[in-house]
Amino acid sequence: xxxxxxxxxxxxxxxxxxxxxxxxxxxxxxxxxxxxxxxxxxxxxxxxxxxxxxxxxxxxxxxxxxxxxxxxxxxxxxxxxxxxxxxxxxxxxxxxxxxxxxxxxxxxxxxxxxxxxxxxxxxxxxxxxxxxxxxxxxxxxxxxxxxxxxxxxxxxxxxxxxxxxxxxxxxxxxxxxxxxxxxxxxxxxxxxxxxxxxxxxxxxxxxxxxxxxxxxxxxxxxxxxxxxxxxxxxxxxxxxxxxxxxxxxxxxxxxxxxxxxxxxxxxxxxxxxxxxxxxxx
Amino acid sequence: xxxxxxxxxxxxxxxxxxxxxxxxxxxxxxxxxxxxxxxxxxxxxxxxxxxxxxxxxxxxxxxxxxxxxxxxxxxxxxxxxxxxxxxxxxxxxxxxxxxxxxxxxxxxxxxxxxxxxxxxxxxxxxxxxxxxxxxxxxxxxxxxxxxxxxxxxxxxxxxxxxxxxxxxxxxxxxxxxxxxxxxxxxxxxxxxxxxxxxxxxxxxxxxxxxxxxxxxxxxxxxxxxxxxxxxxxxxxxxxxxxxxxxxxxxxxxxxxxxxxxxxxxxxxxxxxxxxxxxxxxxxxxxxxxxxxxxxxxxxxxxxxxxxxxxxxxxxxxxxxxxxxxxxxxxxxxxxxxxxxxxxxxxxxxxxxxxxxxxxxxxxxxxxxxxxxxxxxxxxxxxxxxxxxx
Ligand code: FES
Numbered sequence: 001x002x003x004x005x006x007x008x009x010x011x012x013x014x015x016x017x018x019x020x021x022x023x024x025x026x027x028x029x030x031x032x033x034x035x036x037x038x039x040x041x042x043x044x045x046x047x048x049x050x051x052x053x054x055x056x057x058x059x060x061x062x063x064x065x066x067x068x069x070x071x072x073x074x075x076x077x078x079x080x081x082x083x084x085x086x087x088x089x090x091x092x093x094x095x096x097x098x099x100x101x102x103x104x105x106x107x108x109x110x111x112x113x114x115x116x117x118x119x120x121x122x123x124x125x126x127x128x129x130x131x132x133x134x135x136x137x138x139x140x141x142x143x144x145x146x147x148x149x150x151x152x153x154x155x156x157x158x159x160x161x162x163x164x165x166x167x168x169x170x171x172x173x174x175x176x177x178x179x180x181x182x183x184x185x186x187x188x189x190x191x192x193x194x195x196x197x198x199x200x201x202x203x204x205x206x207x208x209x210x211x212x213x214x215x216x217x218x219x220x221x222x223x224x225x226x227x228x229x230x231x232x233x234x235x236x237x238x239x240x241x242x243x244x245x246x247x248x249x250x251x252x253x254x255x256x257x258x259x260x261x262x263x264x265x266x267x268x269x270x271x272x273x274x275x276x277x278x279x280x281x
Numbered sequence: 282x283x284x285x286x287x288x289x290x291x292x293x294x295x296x297x298x299x300x301x302x303x304x305x306x307x308x309x310x311x312x313x314x315x316x317x318x319x320x321x322x323x324x325x326x327x328x329x330x331x332x333x334x335x336x337x338x339x340x341x342x343x344x345x346x347x348x349x350x351x352x353x354x355x356x357x358x359x360x361x362x363x364x365x366x367x368x369x370x371x372x373x374x375x376x377x378x379x380x381x382x383x384x385x386x387x388x389x390x391x392x393x394x395x396x397x398x399x400x401x402x403x404x405x406x407x408x409x410x411x412x413x414x415x416x417x418x419x420x421x422x423x424x425x426x427x428x429x430x431x432x433x434x435x436x437x438x439x440x441x442x443x444x445x446x447x448x449x450x451x452x453x454x455x456x457x458x459x460x461x462x463x464x465x466x467x468x469x470x471x472x473x474x475x476x477x478x479x480x481x482x483x484x485x486x487x488x489x490x491x492x493x494x495x496x497x498x499x500x501x502x503x504x505x506x507x508x509x510x511x512x513x514x515x516x517x518x519x520x521x522x523x524x525x526x527x528x529x530x531x532x533x534x535x536x537x538x539x540x541x542x543x544x545x546x547x548x549x550x551x552x553x554x555x556x557x558x559x560x561x562x563x564x565x566x567x568x569x570x571x572x573x574x575x576x577x578x579x580x581x582x583x584x585x586x587x588x589x590x591x592x593x594x595x596x597x598x599x600x601x602x603x604x605x606x607x608x609x610x611x612x613x614x615x616x617x618x619x620x621x622x623x624x625x626x627x628x629x630x631x632x633x634x635x636x637x638x639x640x641x642x643x644x645x646x647x648x649x650x651x652x653x654x655x656x657x658x659x660x661x662x663x664x665x666x667x668x669x670x
Contacts, residue, residue, distance in 0.1 A: 002590060012590065018660050033663055034623040036584065036612070040662040057662035061586035065660060256392075 004062065005096035011066035016073050019055040028116030030108055035137055035164065037064045037105065041112040043075065045120075051075050051083060056112075063095075063102040070094045071109040080117050086110065100161040107162065133175045136168025144179050154184065178263075202265075203230050209264040210237075214257055225257065228274045233266060238274045282596040285642045289482070290431050290459055290575060290633035291600055295525075296484040302528040303486070306521035314518055315509065324520055331527025335491050338530040339476065340467030347492045347513045348523050352458040352479030353382040355492035356425075358503035358514070359454045359475040360386060363423035364395070366499040367452075370422035372396045376408060376437075377618035378430050382477075383456055384614070396420070404620050405567045406435035414445060423452040428460035428476075432615040432631055433566025434575030436464065440471045447472035452498070458482055462533030463540050463572050474498050480522065484635075485529035489522035536636050544634050545573035547643050551632060552576040554647045559654050560668050565621060565629065574634040579616075579625035582664045583657040588630055591653045597646055600631050624663070 004012075024042035031038030037060030046052040054072040058065045070091055075083045088106035092098045098106055130142030144165055153159050159176055160166040166176050207227055218225055224240040237257065258271040286294065312321030314328055332343040339346075349355045360373065360383070375387055377399045391397045400413045408426070417424070424446050429436045439455045446453040454475040460466070461478040468476065475498065480489035494500050494513070506515030556562045561581040580588065585601030592599060612626035621629070632646075658664040 002593075009590075012587070013594065015660060029662075033582070033627070036627055038662055057660060059582065059661045059663055060584050062590045064584075065587060 002062065003099045004066075007094075007096040008063055008066040008098065011069040011095065012062040015056075015065055015069040017053075017055050017069065018057065020057060021053060021055050024055075026116035026120035028112040028114065028119060030111045030115060031060070033059060036060065037108060039064070039068050039108050039112045041068070041071070041109075041116045043116055043120075045080075048079075050077055050079050060105065060108075061102070063098055064105040064108065066095055067091050067098070067105040067109045068112075071113060075113065080120065083113065084117055086113060100158065103161045104164045133179070134163075134165035134168070134172040136172075137164040139163050139165035141175075141179060144176060145183075148180055148183050153180065156180065199230070203227070205265055206230060206235055206261060209261055210257075213260050213264065217256070233269045235261060235269060235271050236274050237271060285595075285597045285638075285645055287632045287634055287638065287642075287646070288598045288600050289635040290434075290631065292481045292487065293484045293635055294637055295481075295486050296529070296532055299485055299525050299528045299532060303521040303525045306524055310520075314520060315507070327524050328518055328520060331523045334527035334530045335478075338461070338466075338534050339478075339493055340469045341493050342469075342496060344511075345468075345493050345496055347494060347510050348518065348526070349490040349492055349514060350488055350519070351490040352380075352456065352477050352482075353490075354503065355477030355479070355490045356380075356382040356454075356456050357386055358492055359477060359494075360390075360423060360425060361503055362494075362499075362501045363452045363454070363475075364390075365501045367422045370420050372398065372418060372420040372422060374398045374400065374413065374416055374421060374424040376400045376402065376426055378402055378406065378432075378435075378615045379425070379427055380431055380456060380458070383425055383427070400426075402435075402618050406430060406433050406565070406615070406619050407567050407570075408437050410438070410442075413442065417445065417449050417451060421449075421451045423454055425454040425456065428455045428457040428464065429572050430566070430615060431459050432575075432613060433577045433619075434459070434572035434633075435567040436460070436570050436572065439473065443472040443474070447474075459572060459575075462530075462537060463574065465537060468493060468495070480526040480529055483526070483529040483533050485525040486522055489519055489526045491526065539636050541573045544636055544638070547638055547640060548574055548576050548632070548634050550640075551634075551643050551646060552578065555650060558647075559651050562654070563625060565616065565619065576632045577616075578630055578632070579621060580628040580630065580654050581625045582661050583628045583654065585628050585630055587657050588628065588653060591657070592630075592646075592650065595649050597649065600633075601629060 056068040088110040091106040130140030228236040314325035443453040476493040481487040565577040
């Protein structure tokens with residue numbers, strides 16, 4: 001059900017300043033119909049270079065419409081320098097807050113405003129840097145890093161709520177997660193190389209990775225894993241439980257455990273399963 | 282404000298007579314059916330009566346019915362049992378338009394090394410039967426195809442597919458949660474091995490479902506513990522709800538004709554009128570072969586959640602084809618699988634009726650919805666005023 005404030009509902013049901021200004025001074029368009037929301041913002045300045053009128057058209061959900069309506073109200077009467085300082089948080093605050101899945105609606109408002117101002121000033125649009133991580137919504141690694149850092153985002157859901165990245169097919173989830181992990185754990189851990197460690201350090205790191213990163217997922221499916229031995233870069237483990245999937249445990253191992261350990265410990269690590277004689281599925 | 286409830290594929294009103302039937306099991310008849318004493322034991326006979334009622338709606342034998350907690354549990358139990366009893370087979374066939382109960386389960390299983398084939402559909406939501414047939418292999422453990430789609434109501438040829446599977450010795454399961462009570466079925470005349478149903482889509486309460494497992498089919502339980510349900514599903518019976526499901530099956534049989542005449546007439550009136558008076562509004566699915574109560578309509582160039590919220594203000598309860606509320610902005614996988622363009626998919630509303638709907642309610646929606654669509658389109662940057670009505 002909708003977790004919207006009264007103010008969001010009010011702006012949605014009675015949006016202010018709908019439309020486009022024909023001879024606008026600034027025009028900003030963001031989003032697309034494929035993305036699920038889009039906003040076109042236009043404004044007109046008065047003789048003192050203050051925003052005299054602002055209008056919007058929005059394709060999107062209730063909070064997208066409310067955010068756009070709020071934005072037009074907020075910027076009227078401001079100079080461009082003042083308007084430029086408005087952030088998406090200001091828009092959300094104006095509305096008494098937005099559900100976390102809907103923060104991107106206010107981000108869309110901020111972006112449209114930025115674009116509209118630069119269209120007036122004739123300054124080139126900010127070029128997005130980085131490599132596209134989420135192809136569904138065209139979000140790059142640098143944008144994700146920036147959002148994670150500046151807004152202290154801790155989970156994939158928060159990133160999706162903020163940037164929409166990850167809200168489509170989901171193929172980019174792993175990559176987004178690893179960007180988040182980089183900031184939560186700090187880059188130190190992944191920089192350590194197995195070769196440079198004592199055997200004890202090696203085992204500790206493997207154990208820790210199994211405990212924190214692998215076991216929880218296995219436990220959820222009714223399985224478990226135990227570290228048996230480490231020999232060079234070969235890691236011996238024993239799988240337990242999860243009878244429904246144990247005949248496929250080899251594939252589970254290859255896909256998950258090995259990939260995770262390679263990522264966290266060393267890239268050429270190999271996982272071998274120790275099978276006890278009497279195991280019956 | 283009394284709601285105008287047209288979201289019956291999500292859940293249904295519990296019929297007053299069904300509530301009535303349940304009540305004794307919350308008050309004086311609280312015994313455990315497994316107890317040795319008469320007080321508890323007599324409750325067991327009510328469970329057996331309910332089993333007969335469910336079996337009779339499906340054209341099954343009472344011993345082929347296992348009570349579960351919901352449709353999702355039935356689906357999971359069916360698929361997991363098929364894999365468990367055939368440990369050498371590694372392949373599952375399902376469709377691109379399944380309910381998450383099957384879809385997410387199969388996605389999870391694929392991470393555990395099972396090979397999953399999902400059969401595509403055409404733009405009317407009809408299954409690609411050639412594709413399905415070509416992919417049946419010796420390694421296929423089970424084929425699971427829903428009987429009718431929850432979003433568009435499109436009905437799939439499950440009896441035909443079951444026949445194909447049985448010729449090749451492959452198990453066939455159907456998620457019939459939306460179909461039971463609306464489509465007349467006689468499982469004894471089909472080759473369907475397993476079928477899931479859910480109480481709360483049939484005017485019984487939430488938290489009760491059943492799984493049909495054809496006699497002679499190997500089955501391993503999903504819930505392990507006591508010997509309830511002849512060892513096929515452990516856990517103390519949800520007696521009141523089981524009784525309710527039994528009663529609901531009788532109720533469904535009594536109202537099946539009304540579903541297919543009266544409810545269908547209301548649905549057709551709603552759909553035809555809306556798509557006629559509103560420009561760029563299209564009905565989705567296999568219009569000639571679908572559930573009598575379901576209508577999925579795309580209103581182009583606007584977004585579904587906004588439509589829903591405006592309808593909500595007037596007490597109209599429907600649902601959208603998009604998963605927008607869950608944070609994902611991707612429109613429903615069903616509409617995407619059908620290739621419904623983004624311009625339309627985002628603005629899709631599902632109306633699902635029941636025998637409790639009245640013609641006045643339908644007229645109310647017909648009166649109130651067009652201005653809502655018009656209003657949202659006037660805000661949309663993609664809407665061209667010359668298209669207006
Ligand atoms: S690539 Fe990010 S959600 Fe599809």
